[in-house]
Amino acid sequence: MTFVQIIDCKTDRVEEMNRLLDSWAEATQGRRTATHAMMGRDRSDSTHVLEIVEFPSYEEAMENSRLPETDRIFREMTALCDGEPTFTDLDVVRDEQLNKLVVRRFVDEVINNADSDAADELCAPGYREHDPSQPSYDMDLEAAKAANREIMGAFRPTCTIEGLVAEGDTVCLRMSFKGRHVAAYQGLEATGREVTGTGHATFRCEGGRIAESWWNVDDMGMMRQLGVVPE
Incomplete structure (x- = not known):
């Protein structure tokens, strides 16, 4: 304890x-x-x-x-x-870092439950998302929700939180994921292949909501698993 x-x-x-x-x-x-x-x-x-x-x-x-x-x-x-x-x-009988809770909810609801609209409650109105794997590195909330819907529909992924660290208004997430490529994604037709991988994300919170996020996922490893990039 x-x-x-x-x-x-x-x-x-x-x-x-x-x-x-x-x-x-x-x-x-x-x-x-x-x-x-x-x-x-x-x-x-x-x-x-x-x-x-x-x-x-x-x-x-x-x-x-x-x-x-x-x-x-x-x-x-x-x-x-x-x-x-x-x-x-x-x-200590209770220890909750409140910014961690909103990040856990984001993973559970937006990713694992494939509910992109849950981001309306979890993210601040001026939310910005940065992800080098997306067509735009700097997306607002609506663009991020559209990108998430494409990913969820294409891979139906589940995300496991491997670690969460919070300091001040920042939360860092270490994760693993798995899914199956069942629909087109960024022009690549469904292959039916299973994919697994790891990634990190950093979230900046304001007033109990996510104001900004930065994502880095092993996209090269996923492309190899899909047969797009040679082993």
Whole structure:
């Protein structure tokens, strides 16, 4: 279970605290178990500072606390604070990165359910799609829906999410797909052949909807499977 520790302190020496945390990150490289760390300052009280550190589990957090550098940095951090910092230890019981959810819905509804109109809800009105395999690299929502309908009708693909990584407003998707070439696609008549492949896509989200996407799929591998390009 993911474990989060919140360190609450009062200090007016935030820049020194930042440098101290940088030195800890450098000194513990290759040995620390923390996976994510952030520091925030209270907008209503500039001396109120919170450090939030994430670990894969409580046990790994305890391993991290036993590093000599962690003990040294904590003592130096305490010297920068007005009083002793306080700790809140949290077992994470729910963790949803909301931009990931909209990307999962896009894969499930637009691709796997072959419902291109679902993109009207999932994508922002000014949506732009970039795909080097399409006649236009820069498509608006209606053009992207038309391209998707052609792909879905031609291959009836299913997409499996192999990995999703989110940071800020960006979500990166690693995927695999399979399908059968049952209808014409970009002038190529149906071959009846099965196709499989992999790809990556990057999504930029705004307000809980997809505003822009970039797609890179193994089109050369698919063309080989269709017999268009020699093995």
